[in-house]
Amino acid sequence: MKQLIIYISLILIGSANIMTAQKRDLTIYEPLRGAWKFSIGDKPEWMSYDYDDSHWESIYVPSPWEQQGFNGYDGYAWYRTSFTLPADATDKELWLDLGYIDDVDECFLNGKLIGKSGSFPPQFKTAYNAHRLYLLKREDLIFGSENILAIRIYDTQSEGGIVSGKIGIWENKYPLIPDVNLSGNWKFKVGDQRNYSDINLDESNWDIIYVPSPWEDQGYDQYDGIAWYRKTITVPDYLTSDSPVLLLGKIDDVDEVYVNGVLIGNTGKVEPYNFGTFDDAYNKLRGYYIPLEILEKSKQITIAVRVYDDRLTGGIYEGPIGLISQDKYIKYWLKQRKEHF
Numbered sequence: 001m002k003q004l005i006i007y008i009s010l011i012l013i014g015s016a017n018i019m020t021a022q023k024r025d026l027t028i029y030e031p032l033r034g035a036w037k038f039s040i041g042d043k044p045e046w047m048s049y050d051y052d053d054s055h056w057e058s059i060y061v062p063s064p065w066e067q068q069g070f071n072g073y074d075g076y077a078w079y080r081t082s083f084t085l086p087a088d089a090t091d092k093e094l095w096l097d098l099g100y101i102d103d104v105d106e107c108f109l110n111g112k113l114i115g116k117s118g119s120f121p122p123q124f125k126t127a128y129n130a131h132r133l134y135l136l137k138r139e140d141l142i143f144g145s146e147n148i149l150a151i152r153i154y155d156t157q158s159e160g161g162i163v164s165g166k167i168g169i170w171e172n173k174y175p176l177i178p179d180v181n182l183s184g185n186w187k188f189k190v191g192d193q194r195n196y197s198d199i200n201l202d203e204s205n206w207d208i209i210y211v212p213s214p215w216e217d218q219g220y221d222q223y224d225g226i227a228w229y230r231k232t233i234t235v236p237d238y239l240t241s242d243s244p245v246l247l248l249g250k251i252d253d254v255d256e257v258y259v260n261g262v263l264i265g266n267t268g269k270v271e272p273y274n275f276g277t278f279d280d281a282y283n284k285l286r287g288y289y290i291p292l293e294i295l296e297k298s299k300q301i302t303i304a305v306r307v308y309d310d311r312l313t314g315g316i317y318e319g320p321i322g323l324i325s326q327d328k329y330i331k332y333w334l335k336q337r338k339e340h341f
Helices: 002-014 016-021 292-297 326-340
Strands: 026-031 034-040 057-061 075-084 093-102 104-109 112-117 131-136 146-155 161-164 168-172 184-190 207-211 225-234 245-252 254-259 262-267 286-289 300-309 315-324
Touching (some): 026 093, 075 161, 093 104, 093 112, 093 146, 104 131, 112 207, 146 161, 207 225, 225 315, 262 286
Antiparallel strands (some): 034 075, 093 131, 093 168, 104 146, 184 207, 184 225, 245 315, 254 262, 254 300
16 A cells, blocks of 8 residues: 555656646537526426426526516526437536526536535525536436436526526546546535544534535635535445545645544645645645545545635635546546646
């Protein structure tokens, strides 16, 4: 195990510039600009795959709804559209770009929540200036048949709806795809107590937050400081023969990561009010090995992530989020190194 860590370290040292500057190389896969189904109001069944929206209005995306016959309307509304993927597209990493939405949104794929920005009433927080880019999980997609997108929106004033952007499905040319995708709802709490890493901590009074997405876009606008994320999962048997890698995407600014109360890694130092110690940690992909001795005791693990944000964007803001085998992780970074050198 020690030799493997040293080997990985050499790879990553040689690829340090890749890790710092690596960005998704997205190319358009299927444009979604054009006519979508639209209705004002708010009903939970409108997220459903089987809902019949044939009687809804037609509206052009992207463009404020005020410019399309709904002048002066503030409140809830829904958009729906469909797309079809070929049966052989299962190896692709696909992203939904919804551009900019005024003010708040929840995005559903085939009835499942895949992303959200802002906070709906009664704890309303706008996210009108947040770029919506949501991962389309392979397990939520239907290949070779129709997929349904449903977008719930709340607007409080002025323009509303999907107002601008390059709306469509985009493909990442160099994907790092987890074996187990952990994007979705996590437990979340602002503030800092050292027992927040404990395996048996009572989380019943914690908030729910969507990962990955900046916490500013989810009701914690202008919060700078320390906050914690937690999630409990069961690791599949096929990932327990070697130390799997926990992918935590990009975190602004620095983090400490615990599994079952054991510190397994950190990027930067959690030192509030000392921004100079952070360097470019906010722009590095997090990949932490889970020691085998943890999994030998229990395949159920509790992940606790302590994050400090100094300014601007905060939290686990970009994926991939999940578990990946050691072998796939090594091959990915070797490929990245080959592509860039």
